[in-house]
Amino acid sequence: MSVLKRIHVTLFFVAILSGCGSLPNEIEHTNESVSAPLSSSLSELSASFQTVPSTAETSAVLLQDSGWDALAQRLALIETAEHSIDIQYYIWNSDASGHYLASRLLAAADRGVKVRVMLDDINLNEREDLLVALNAHPHVEIRVFNPIPTRRGVTKWVNFLGDFSRLNRRMHNKSFTVDGVFSVVGGRNIGDEYFDLSNEINFRDRDVLVRGSVVYDIQTSFIEYWDSRWSYPVDLLAKEASQEPLLQKQPVLDEIDAPVYKNYPALPEGNKTAHQYLTNLMDKMTWVNAKFVFDRPVPLDKDNTDEPKETAKALGKLASESKKEILLESAYLIFDDNQLKGWQALINTGVEIKALTNSMASNDLTTNHSGYAGRRQDMLEHGIQLYELKPETELCEESTKDVSKCAPILPYGLHAKSAVFDDKIASIGSFNFNLRSTYLNTESILIIENQKIAEQLTQDIEHAMDEENSWHLKLQEGDVRWYSGDKSWESEPETGRWERFQSGFLQLLPIEKYL
Missing domain, CATH: 3.30.870.10 (Endonuclease Chain A)
Known part of the structure; x- marks a missing residue:
């Protein structure tokens, strides 16, 4: 037996011994369809700037040129949300911007907004207990894409190697949709380095504020991932889920101040300021023909990694x-x-x-x-x-x-x-x-x-x-x-x-x- 083959066999048995069957292989969900947006201040705002576009140009877009723009627009949408916030990200960091956005999502949930967050598993970094605590809020639901069954330490990564063909497939998508009316899509994850706030490294990045017909397609994508069989409720990922972490963590999130930029205005806070901020953006949006393309959450040929x-x-x-x-x-x-x-x-x-x-x-x-x-x-x-x-x-x-x-x-x-x-x-x-x-x-x-x-x-x-x-x-x-x-x-x-x-x-x- 070759050395490489011996290594593979050893890893296979270590994965079994370390509890690789601690999660079900897949999850069954009740599939839902995209519903028409309910009337809201955001729908009224969008309609009030609904100029008569050409037949093809039924969506409006605004490129985000800086980290401040990107964070301000997300915050303004959260502050004006009335019905739903649906979020899908590869990375959500535990830093100033990540914590502050989470605190505003909780505030939205407190006023009755339905908040759904879909995260990839690869970067959770053993934060399951915190996510389970947030998930305990009656208006917050968090799911994790394609999780590695063993959740802790070295065994997690041994388990990864034990099912490499599946677990190497990560959800890299990013979308942020509010009240079914506005979306933000593009390349940014949630973290200080993507919003020009980091004291370690910063990135040139780009995404787009979107409204109009293409938001329906973005919402369709979110729901396909949300209800996919590789989408796991976060409370399955923590063995001891209780209300205690919520009592410990939520006050900390409530006390977080908005990040401050040295040479930019203050970020929009509160419904009135946020609504005015978004109103000022409407005339800057360009009517376009837009198409949202997304990959299947679970490939039909998931073992085939040679097909684009x-x-x-x-x-x-x-x-x-x-x-x-x-x-x-x-x-x-x-x-x-x-x-x-x-x-x-x-x-x-x-x-x-x-x-x-x-x-x-x-x-x-x-x-x-x-x-x-x-x-x-x-x-x-x-x-x-x-x-x-x-x-x-x-x-x-x-x-x-x-x-x-x-x-x-x-x-x-x-x-x-x-x-x-x-x-x-x-x-x-x-x-x-x-x-x-x-x-x-x-x-x-x-x-x-x-x-x-x-x-x-x-x-x-x-x-x-x-x-x-x-x-x-x-x-x-x-x-x-x-x-x-x-x-x-x-x-x-x-x-x-x-x-x-x-x-x-x-x-x-x-x-x-x-x-």
Whole structure:
């Protein structure tokens, strides 16, 4: 028996001994359908700004340009909610913004709003007891997607390895829908680093405030995940659920103050301020033809990790129909051989393809960067133009308005996931242009057909590609070089030998699809 096989057998028996059957294999739910929104102040607000759009343009969107915008809009929606708040996220951090948003959700629940929160299991970090406590509120319900059966310590991760084909499929979707009228979708998780508030690292990110007909599709997606057989009530994940944690935790949440930004206005607090804030946004929203695409929560062929999912297919179709230019912006960027052939075929027809991603210096995950670095030369050889974000980019201060949140004081990186096709169609969502998003995770994207929005997004991405913000990569005699103005580098700028060694070593491992 080979050493690798012995390891697999050992892990299998350890997983059994550590209680891998502590949760049912799947859950049966009573399936529901999307109901028409009830009359509310948000529905009246939306209707009062319902200009007469064209037949196709039945949704309105507003791109969120900063962390303050993103947090303020979510808070304003919570403060004005009257009937329902449905939330779906990959990560919800226990930090200032995460706690404050949770406190406002509890306040909404206290006034009778039905709050439903769907989280992926991979980042719960043993917070089940707190979630169970919140779930004890009569108007709050929390479910967890595809949980690992054993909940504590090393055995949790041994269990993960014991059922790798299923448990490696994570819910990466993000949506935030209030009263069935307004939604926020895109790339942001819930956490300080996504809202320009962190004292450890901050990210350039992007999502969209949405109203109109496409909100129905976003709500449909949420309900499909909520009622899927891989969706588990959170109280199943904690063996000793009681009311005591609620008594301990809720007063702490009640006492939390709103986060403060140095050079932004105060975040909207209270119904009146929040309603006025949203009213001021209405004229800024653009009527578009929008489509929300999401992957099935439980794949029909869940053991097949070689078939692109619906979001990947939708983006592939948009790419194949492009005639002039495709802009890609992705925190993690990895293409396999078949994808590279497809890009090459498009380039051969005259389509220009530019991609912005993290540099090693701006990437928060060396593992993810190693997958990209291993394919970087291939991408350049196939004609893709590559740009890597500088950690000391001007984009950080433009978004945060606070130099103390930016490099060199704090790391700054790219987390946005966007694309523009021929300056006509924009895509913003949770989909990274890597193999995990293509084949493994569930994702969601908002496809926007509108030239004004597409051109706005093009300007944002191309600004990020400017030399003051990114390095431009080229091949010189078959080797990768980094360029900025009249300077060039033969290896990753602003990195050390140890970082480059780690990346090179990880490239030797067969983990490309899992990064």
